[in-house]
Amino acid sequence: MTNSDPYASLGVRRRINAAGALTRLGGAVMAPEVVEAMAAASRASVDIGELQDAASRRIAEATGAEAGLVTTGAAAALTLAAAASIARWDVARMAALPHVAADILLPRTHRTGYAHALAASGARLVDIGHNDRGTGAGVRGLEAWEIEAALSPSVVAVGFSANATSIVDLPTVATVCRANGVPLIVDAAAQLPPKENLRRFIAMGADLVTFSGGKALGGPQASGILAGRRDLVASALLQQLDMDVSPQTWTPPELIDRANLRGVPHHGIGRGFKAGKEEIVGLLTALDRFVKADDGADNARLEARLKAIAAELGGHQLTLVPASVTGRVPVLEIAVPDALALSAHLQRGDPPVHLSERHSARGVLTIDPQVLLPGDDAVLTRALRMALP
Numbered sequence: 001m002t003n004s005d006p007y008a009s010l011g012v013r014r015r016i017n018a019a020g021a022l023t024r025l026g027g028a029v030m031a032p033e034v035v036e037a038m039a040a041a042s043r044a045s046v047d048i049g050e051l052q053d054a055a056s057r058r059i060a061e062a063t064g065a066e067a068g069l070v071t072t073g074a075a076a077a078l079t080l081a082a083a084a085s086i087a088r089w090d091v092a093r094m095a096a097l098p099h100v101a102a103d104i105l106l107p108r109t110h111r112t113g114y115a116h117a118l119a120a121s122g123a124r125l126v127d128i129g130h131n132d133r134g135t136g137a138g139v140r141g142l143e144a145w146e147i148e149a150a151l152s153p154s155v156v157a158v159g160f161s162a163n164a165t166s167i168v169d170l171p172t173v174a175t176v177c178r179a180n181g182v183p184l185i186v187d188a189a190a191q192l193p194p195k196e197n198l199r200r201f202i203a204m205g206a207d208l209v210t211f212s213g214g215k216a217l218g219g220p221q222a223s224g225i226l227a228g229r230r231d232l233v234a235s236a237l238l239q240q241l242d243m244d245v246s247p248q249t250w251t252p253p254e255l256i257d258r259a260n261l262r263g264v265p266h267h268g269i270g271r272g273f274k275a276g277k278e279e280i281v282g283l284l285t286a287l288d289r290f291v292k293a294d295d296g297a298d299n300a301r302l303e304a305r306l307k308a309i310a311a312e313l314g315g316h317q318l319t320l321v322p323a324s325v326t327g328r329v330p331v332l333e334i335a336v337p338d339a340l341a342l343s344a345h346l347q348r349g350d351p352p353v354h355l356s357e358r359h360s361a362r363g364v365l366t367i368d369p370q371v372l373l374p375g376d377d378a379v380l381t382r383a384l385r386m387a388l389p
Contacts, residue, residue, distance in 0.1 A: 027214035074189035082121035098122025174205025219286030239268025
């Protein structure tokens with residue numbers, strides 16, 4: 001296998017990614033400094049607990065949370081968040097997972113495929129509320145009494161999937177959770193950018209928040225962030241670490257107060273989600289880069305590239321949607337008679353080209369430039385000129 005092009009030596013085709021930082025397309029294209037930091041991290045041995053302590057401090061600074069943890073993706077962070085809410089400091093309960101009696105409340109409009117990550121902890125997901133606003137059958141969203149009516153001794157947390165539509169309900173959920181001592185877990189995996197969202201959900205009352213590390217943050221694809229209350233993050237860390245240790249010689253990370261433990265736990269449910277030293281350092285490097293970035297300047301450059309692509313595709317129904325409207329980055333929408341047929345055609349090309357199919361139901365394919373390499377603009381434009389009717 002050659003270092004210059006490992007994909008070619010494996011017979012794997014390189015793809016033009018104008019669909020966004022999608023997991024199935026490998027997520028973000030990491031900046032050179034992130035790659036270099038990961039390579040440097042690989043050349044030494046460290047105590048992973050100590051490294052996660054350092055990561056916690058960096059994540060707390062960036063998010064405004066009490067503590068943070070590097071995970072192997074946002075889905076892993078959700079499972080760990082649920083496990084922490086179930087077990088807290090109870091090592092026997094940690095050992096019992098996923099075979100426990102525990103419920104996590106979830107608004108009906110938030111029940112997606114990603115909710116499986118919460119259920120992987122062993123918790124039963126209990127739907128609450130009505131779907132009037134989501135289906136267009138009415139104007140009402142989730143109300144306090146609907147949460148309160150579902151509370152019981154078996155409820156360990158409330159799950160919440162954050163997006164531009166659902167966030168209006170977050171203050172209500174946070175108020176009820178805080179009043180009843182029930183942790184609120186917010187899935188904000190895809191809510192970056194804008195960078196303000198790093199702090200937004202904690203400030204609104206979330207106890208735990210998850211972010212993807214391998215998308216907008218530009219970190220390793222197999223990385224994520226769990227940020228929030230110190231005690232819950234500590235429980236998550238304890239259930240992720242390698243615990244094949246001698247109780248007599250074990251030195252717990254600073255996050256973990258041994259006085260709260262009646263014993264030293266064995267490997268937890270998160271053991272399969274172990275974050276390597278390379279992913280932890282890479283994620284922290286990417287996080288620092290993301291926080292320092294000039295969003296306005298970056299979006300202006302992306303918009304200029306999209307305008308150039310649109311000029312080359314003149315004569316078609318194109319709409320440039322600015323970052324102020326998308327809430328993330330500017331995108332270019334292309335109206336076509338059969339969006340999915342055109343998308344499939346582009347993916348069969350050489351090289352394969354991927355556009356976002358998020359709005360295909362209304363006959364629109366979207367050029368999302370978040371991870372589109374500048375050198376690929378011309379290839380993308382040429383493929384679209386040949387394929388568009």
